[in-house]
Amino acid sequence: MTHNATTKVLVLHLAIIVALFLAQFVLGPYHHTNVARIMVFGAFAVGYNVLLGYTGLMSLGHAMFFATGLYGAGLTVYYFGFGAIEAFAVGVAATFVVAAIFGLIVVRTAGVSFLIVSLMFAQAAFLTTLYFNRITRGDEGFVISSQLRPLEIAGASFPFSDPSMKYNVAWLVFAVSFIASVALVRSPIGRIWIAIRENEARTRMLGYNTYKYKFLALVISATIAGAAGATYALLFSYVGSTFASIQYSIFPLLWTLVGGVGTIIGPLLGTGLMFYLIDIASGLTESHLFVVGAVLVVLILWLPKGIMGGIRDRWLPWLP
């Protein structure tokens, strides 16, 4: 990687962050809220891609991590009256712990076994949210807007009901995840992840403890998902078991595939495109599930590398 390419990468990714920040001043109210939501889910997808795109582990259980963050933040606000920052910290810490335990159990499984086991654990987590429905209110969920206090910074008060507050918090969380994942995949650790993705046996032969690096990728990926979940609870104030269901494990996979597996920009692009595609499709027909299914099949048949993957192959080989 030449010095020139490094500059290009930095400029491009910073430009995206800045553009997303500036977009709030031009977007109408409808798209304003949508983009805030897309950025939160985008962070989720960026985290997912660390695992799938760079380490080569396909998880079907990321809903568990998103939901752990969501419930960690939501329940503490709802029952203990935590402030936003404490609740966020609880959500992220809880996800970290869950991911570490999960990682210790599954890190030795690979490929298809990893996928199945992650799916099953996520299903167990989903059932747990239903089983304790006296606390979680199960499917119905609960709303935390009346319990959540405004954020106080230097004497000024920022209520979470304010759209521009939502937008900027979402932007901040997204920007941190985005920059962290660019930095990570370009770091020595990221190089080893890519080596594991390309050939795990060979990486092990070179003397790297591949389990350690896979565990690390899993925990980082999950923690980003948990941060996205906690942010979602705080900004959109609804916490329910839907977010733990299998659908929310499939979504980050879908978003990442659409945008491009193993590209940094891909997951954001995929999240945005699918969000609007489903939005438009549900306006036209009742069958938005069909759209999701058809997009998955079409992608895998004709565009397996996703949009950014295709662009990288054709025009921009330096994209990380």
Place this chain on the structure above:
Amino acid sequence: MDFGPYLFLALLEGMVTAFVLALTALGLSLVFGVLRIVNIAHGEFFMLGAVLAWWSVSLVGDLPLVGFILALLIGPLIVGGIAIATDWLILRRINYNPESTIVATIGLLYIIQQAVLTLYGPDARPVPAPIYFRIDFPWFGYSGYKLIVAGMSGLLILASWIALSRSKLGLYMRATQLNEEMAQAFGVPVRRIYALVFAVGAMFAAVAGVLVVPIRQADYLMGLEPLLLSFIVVIIGGLGNLKGTLVAAFLIGLTDGIISVMISPTLAKILATLLVALVLAVRPGGLFGEQEA
């Protein structure tokens, strides 16, 4: 009811679950064994079987037994047809790549669910049992149909076992599983075997769906549970290991039945999953699987 009879009831329920589960999981395991792919839409084939059974029974109307026998024939046939189409249109083109197949079959899962939701609706619909009689135990009466379900599943498993170990087609399948290139070199039509195995695997799920529908209702979301239980079974039994699959199906089916009856169905599923975690922590290849690494 006393504890003894209660446990007996739980065991009966568990046994019925185990037979149906064995049938469903065998389909998944067979497909994995020969094609080395995981079919995420396997549960949807189960659901299609159940929904087609409802359709067939309501079509015939007055004669539930005739409708049901019809369902046992057309359910698997239609599902097998869909599976062959899937193989031809999608799987063959992505060269049975394991990860691409997973994504494609997730897509298929949504497409099938949406099709059923649109054509059949969101409601769960009951199907009357084709044969109704009670077996009176000293402590409680038990639905005779449930025992028929278990018996028929058992027969089907036995029949497929014989077919796999004695027939020429079974030999082809085992040869393909063992070494695809070598099989091809000996004149086994590997591609056709792939399509056939995928279809047969789907048909297993469809038959299980047809058999189960009089016990529980048919709805478009019912596919997830058998899929996850089958996953648990094939993981514990070792992916692609048919004997392991059968043993694990009984282990999980009985455990699930007992805990479901005695405590709670949700808790049973949570515990089954944690059991898998335990097995994997000790033996990453499953209880009966070949050990990697």
